[in-house]
Amino acid sequence: MHDYRAATRLALRKNLTVKAHYRLPDGTVRVMIFGNSYKTYREQMDEYEDYGRRTELTLVELYQSSERFVQHGLKWCDYDSYQEELDFEAQDLKREPRRLTTFEWTGVIVYR
Numbered sequence: 001m002h003d004y005r006a007a008t009r010l011a012l013r014k015n016l017t018v019k020a021h022y023r024l025p026d027g028t029v030r031v032m033i034f035g036n037s038y039k040t041y042r043e044q045m046d047e048y049e050d051y052g053r054r055t056e057l058t059l060v061e062l063y064q065s066s067e068r069f070v071q072h073g074l075k076w077c078d079y080d081s082y083q084e085e086l087d088f089e090a091q092d093l094k095r096e097p098r099r100l101t102t103f104e105w106t107g108v109i110v111y112r
Contacts (some may be wrong), residue, residue: 015068016041019079019105021061029060031079035069048076063105067098 017035024030032048034041049057070082070089077085083100090097 015066017065017067017069017103018045018108019061019063019065020045020059023058023060025056030057033069033077033079033082034075037069037071037074039075041069044075058111059109060111061107062109064108065103065105067103 014036017033018041020032020034022030022032034044034048037044045059048054049059070085072085072089072092074085079100083097086100087097
């Protein structure tokens, strides 16, 4: 699926979290979480991909969720650590934490 118009519309939404799957040179996949906060998820992804001139990353899948991205200055986070960020946010706001396992993900771009 290569729906770039959908991805562009997606970048403009406020309540948005995206999950990006990157293939590394050794064939493993790294899953990262980005979202719209003070910058769009796409700007955050660009910064992550350019950080230290990472040329080894190949985006292979991108998923969206209508869940709000954490709002305490986080730019990006690996998937396995994001629940800790949700817990921290809940503690700071004095409410129950959201569960990453309950996020509903929809495929936006999938490269194979």
